[in-house]
Amino acid sequence: MRRSLAVALLCALALSGAALAGNGGIAPVEPASPNAERINDSYFWVAIFTGAIFLLVQGSLLWFIFRYRRGRRDRTQEGAQVHGNVKLELAWTVLPVLILVAIGSFVFYKLPGIQDVPSAGAQGGRVDVQVRGYRYYWNFRYPNGVIAVDNLRAPVGQTVRLEITAPTFDVIHSWWVPALGGKFDAIPGKTNVTWFNAKAPGTYRGQCAEFCGIQHAAMKAQVEAMPREDFETWLDDEARAQEAGTSELGKETFDGVCAKCHGLAGEGDIGPRLSGNRLLEDAKAVEVIVRNGVGAMPPVAKDWDERQLKALTDYLREKVANGG
Amino acid sequence: MAVNAEPPVPAWQRGRVASWLVTVDHKRIGILYIVTSGLFFLAGGLMAVLMRTQLAQANGDFLTRDSYNEVMTMHGTTMIFLVVVPILAGFGNFLVPLMIGARDMAFPRLNAFSYWLFLFGGIVLLLSFFAKGGAAKSGWTAYPPLSLVQSGNGQDLWILALHILTISSLAGAINFIVTIHNLRTEGMSWTRMPLFIWSIGTYAVLLVAVLPALSAGLTLLLLDRNAGTHFFNPDENGSAILYQHVFWFFGHPEVYIMILPVFGMISEIIPVFARKPIFGYRAVAFSTAGIAFFSMLVWAHHMFAVGMPSFLNGFFMISSMVIAVPTGVKIFNWLATLWRGNIHFDTPMLFALGFLSVFTIGGLSGIFLAAFPIDWQVHDTYYVVAHFHYVLFGGSMLGIFAGLYYWWPKMFGRLLDERLGKLSFWLIFIGFNVTFFPQHMLGLLGMPRRIYTYSEGGLWEAYNLISSIGSYVMGAGILVLLVNIVRARKGPRAGNDPWLADTLEWYTTSPPPPHNFDSVPYVASARPLYDLRRRLKERGVL
Numbered sequence: 001m002r003r004s005l006a007v008a009l010l011c012a013l014a015l016s017g018a019a020l021a022g023n024g025g026i027a028p029v030e031p032a033s034p035n036a037e038r039i040n041d042s043y044f045w046v047a048i049f050t051g052a053i054f055l056l057v058q059g060s061l062l063w064f065i066f067r068y069r070r071g072r073r074d075r076t077q078e079g080a081q082v083h084g085n086v087k088l089e090l091a092w093t094v095l096p097v098l099i100l101v102a103i104g105s106f107v108f109y110k111l112p113g114i115q116d117v118p119s120a121g122a123q124g125g126r127v128d129v130q131v132r133g134y135r136y137y138w139n140f141r142y143p144n145g146v147i148a149v150d151n152l153r154a155p156v157g158q159t160v161r162l163e164i165t166a167p168t169f170d171v172i173h174s175w176w177v178p179a180l181g182g183k184f185d186a187i188p189g190k191t192n193v194t195w196f197n198a199k200a201p202g203t204y205r206g207q208c209a210e211f212c213g214i215q216h217a218a219m220k221a222q223v224e225a226m227p228r229e230d231f232e233t234w235l236d237d238e239a240r241a242q243e244a245g246t247s248e249l250g251k252e253t254f255d256g257v258c259a260k261c262h263g264l265a266g267e268g269d270i271g272p273r274l275s276g277n278r279l280l281e282d283a284k285a286v287e288v289i290v291r292n293g294v295g296a297m298p299p300v301a302k303d304w305d306e307r308q309l310k311a312l313t314d315y316l317r318e319k320v321a322n323g324g
Numbered sequence: 325m326a327v328n329a330e331p332p333v334p335a336w337q338r339g340r341v342a343s344w345l346v347t348v349d350h351k352r353i354g355i356l357y358i359v360t361s362g363l364f365f366l367a368g369g370l371m372a373v374l375m376r377t378q379l380a381q382a383n384g385d386f387l388t389r390d391s392y393n394e395v396m397t398m399h400g401t402t403m404i405f406l407v408v409v410p411i412l413a414g415f416g417n418f419l420v421p422l423m424i425g426a427r428d429m430a431f432p433r434l435n436a437f438s439y440w441l442f443l444f445g446g447i448v449l450l451l452s453f454f455a456k457g458g459a460a461k462s463g464w465t466a467y468p469p470l471s472l473v474q475s476g477n478g479q480d481l482w483i484l485a486l487h488i489l490t491i492s493s494l495a496g497a498i499n500f501i502v503t504i505h506n507l508r509t510e511g512m513s514w515t516r517m518p519l520f521i522w523s524i525g526t527y528a529v530l531l532v533a534v535l536p537a538l539s540a541g542l543t544l545l546l547l548d549r550n551a552g553t554h555f556f557n558p559d560e561n562g563s564a565i566l567y568q569h570v571f572w573f574f575g576h577p578e579v580y581i582m583i584l585p586v587f588g589m590i591s592e593i594i595p596v597f598a599r600k601p602i603f604g605y606r607a608v609a610f611s612t613a614g615i616a617f618f619s620m621l622v623w624a625h626h627m628f629a630v631g632m633p634s635f636l637n638g639f640f641m642i643s644s645m646v647i648a649v650p651t652g653v654k655i656f657n658w659l660a661t662l663w664r665g666n667i668h669f670d671t672p673m674l675f676a677l678g679f680l681s682v683f684t685i686g687g688l689s690g691i692f693l694a695a696f697p698i699d700w701q702v703h704d705t706y707y708v709v710a711h712f713h714y715v716l717f718g719g720s721m722l723g724i725f726a727g728l729y730y731w732w733p734k735m736f737g738r739l740l741d742e743r744l745g746k747l748s749f750w751l752i753f754i755g756f757n758v759t760f761f762p763q764h765m766l767g768l769l770g771m772p773r774r775i776y777t778y779s780e781g782g783l784w785e786a787y788n789l790i791s792s793i794g795s796y797v798m799g800a801g802i803l804v805l806l807v808n809i810v811r812a813r814k815g816p817r818a819g820n821d822p823w824l825a826d827t828l829e830w831y832t833t834s835p836p837p838p839h840n841f842d843s844v845p846y847v848a849s850a851r852p853l854y855d856l857r858r859r860l861k862e863r864g865v866l
Contacts, residue, residue: 025765036701057659065662065677068598075599079599079664085604088660089657092653096648096652097649104642107695108638170469172564176770176772178701178770183700211774216776
């Protein structure tokens with residue numbers, strides 16, 4: 001008994017070791033933020049127990065199948081007429097309860113580190129970003145008013161607090177970048193808060209996790225983590241550029257918002273061809289369409305700032321309407 | 325006691341087709357249920373293969389976006405509402421009166437009414453593919469606001485079909501409850517009932533308890549779509565989350581509605597093929613009731629990502645984990661039933677042992693999902709798809725195949741071919757694991773469910789391809805099963821009791837006569853036929 005227990009434990013350890021080292025999908029993706037790390041810790045903790053139970057059940061199943069196979073015995077030959085054993089049955093009722101207590105306690109122990117957003121006064125400060133899910137793009141807004149689409153730039157080593165929601169005229173989406181933590185739904189009329197603190201520079205990819213319609217699969221997002229100084233410089237520069245109307249926001253908006261249905265070059269896909277459409281030079285007409293939607297097209301820009309709308313109409317006039 | 329006094333049947337009702345159309349015989353209705361669900365299973369399986377073909381490679385263009393979403397929605401809806409729930413009703417219909425020694429169900433006409441509503445509900449659902457705008461395409465859960473903004477009539481027909489199916493299931497459930505409570509034969513106390521009867525009784529109570537919630541939610545959804553109300557429309561101060569609570573209050577017990585009767589089947593099959601009594605009858609029976617009770621307290625574990633307060637997340641984590649305890653009791657008791665047995669590996673037993681193996685995996689992955697911070701990572705990913713297919717295909721369907729092979733001789737009086745049976749088992753069992761095991765990895769690697777395509781790169785491509793290949797192997801296994809069924813018309817005769825089983829349905833002929841039994845032996849234990857064989861042996865008759 002003790003030996004099989006030791007074997008089971010060893011196997012569970014080996015499994016978690018393999019998972020830690022390689023990860024071909026044995027565990028959640030390599031975490032790059034403390035909250036994601038703590039989720040992974042919980043995952044491995046649960047895996048130890050479930051791994052042991054797995055081995056116990058499958059092992060005894062195979063053992064019994066082999067050991068008590070019929071062999072040359074006839075169907076009329078009875079097996080042992082055992083009707084039960086109260087002590088045994090109590091044991092396999094109580095033992096799982098203890099295991100579940102161990103799992104539940106560990107989860108609650110880890111929970112604050114996963115869920116609670118570090119305070120703004122803590123070391124390094126904090127960046128608060130609003131995240132809004134639309135069909136089929138993510139709109140971000142920084143405290144200084146800078147707007148971004150689908151690509152969230154973030155500082156390394158600093159807490160980023162996300163306020164996630166969706167406009168009331170839209171549907172439910174779900175914000176998820178696996179390396180930076182769990183997913184939270186972007187729900188019309190409700191705001192969810194989560195956070196991350198990227199350990200290293202890099203691009204962390206994710207995509208909408210709540211089925212949101214025809215282009216759900218195209219609703220991708222990424223977090224571009226960069227050194228803090230670079231981030232702050234970018235944020236200041238971008239704020240100035242967006243105020244002056246010289247930023248790349250128009251292209252970013254076109255790629256994130258329009259291209260998902262009208263094609264990357266505006267060549268037409270679910271929606272009609274945009275490239276070379278002279279009507280797009282009329283900013284007023286474009287505004288009516290993107291603010292209200294038309295036919296199957298949702299009102300993608302209903303609650304946008306003037307700034308983002310102007311960036312888009314400028315881009316459409318200069319780069320798309322003439323077929324460029 | 326059962327008196328053979330059939331009322332005279334009018335001539336026009338005696339024809340081969342007409343007799344099936346007007347039948348109120350529980351055995352025929354049961355077979356109608358099973359055959360109809362079987363056909364729907366083929367339709368739903370075809371949809372699954374279409375999806376796996378689309379996803380076999382990155383940037384696949386086998387299906388269009390819209391048709392993928394329709395097929396994805398209809399696959400889930402079909403398998404749940406047109407296959408698993410009704411096929412279990414079919415087994416219940418065929419078996420409940422036979423197992424409790426009764427003449428028929430308590431309300432034979434209501435029984436026929438249930439079946440015909442089920443058939444028409446299924447037809448409405450499948451024909452909605454041809455509706456304006458195509459079939460529903462917001463997933464089998466139909467979350468608003470998405471299900472509110474879908475244009476066309478598919479979503480409305482989806483709601484109406486589910487309404488019809490709900491009424492069918494409710495009528496059937498009431499029939500089961502009344503039958504089990506009132507028509508048990510002499511001597512059959514609650515603790516002498518076959519465990520399958522326990523599970524069907526619990527299935528029926530759960531249906532009565534939670535189907536009204538589904539009906540209410542769907543009615544509000546229908547009104548929101550067509551009558552200008554806004555219960556679930558956030559743009560008019562409705563709540564999108566409210567629907568999820570109502571839906572999952574039905575939806576999670578539904579999972580147990582789909583698995584408990586299968587637990588019952590497994591509890592019948594394993595002892596017969598291990599030549600032993602079930603280990604811990606009372607524990608197995610009472611854990612069924614325990615699971616049913618707790619299943620109504622766990623619904624919001626489907627909603628950990630909507631942002632509930634921690635105490636609610638905590639409550640639903642603990643309640644979901646609690647339900648693992650009675651489920652574990654069953655698994656351990658089944659294992660103990662094998663211990664010191666004389667295990668015969670006929671096809672029903674192979675499927676039952678396969679069930680035991682893969683259902684355990686589905687149960688264990690459920691513990692990860694119940695721990696809500698882990699769920700934040702794996703929720704709405706292929707990990708969840710893998711989990712519920714391990715439970716619903718590996719669990720329910722493998723169990724149903726076990727039941728089909730086990731009771732087929734009783735239903736039709738012919739044995740299925742063992743060689744084809746074993747071939748179909750291995751193809752289905754291996755194909756199943758090849759299809760769904762890699763989906764755990766896909767989910768952990770960040771692949772959300774319900775996406776019609778994905779880009780190149782990483783392990784997604786490899787795992788998706790493996791998964792698709794597995795689905796074809798599984799499909800081949802199903803085809804072998806079909807061949808076996810077709811060939812069984814000429815199979816060897818079964819006799820009353822080919823497996824030397826213990827319960828009353830094996831006392832009568834195969835197939836049973838319309839009135840089921842000429843006489844029913846007094847039931848003195850949960851294994852009346854075992855007792856009978858023993859008595860005959862003591863008297864030297866056997």
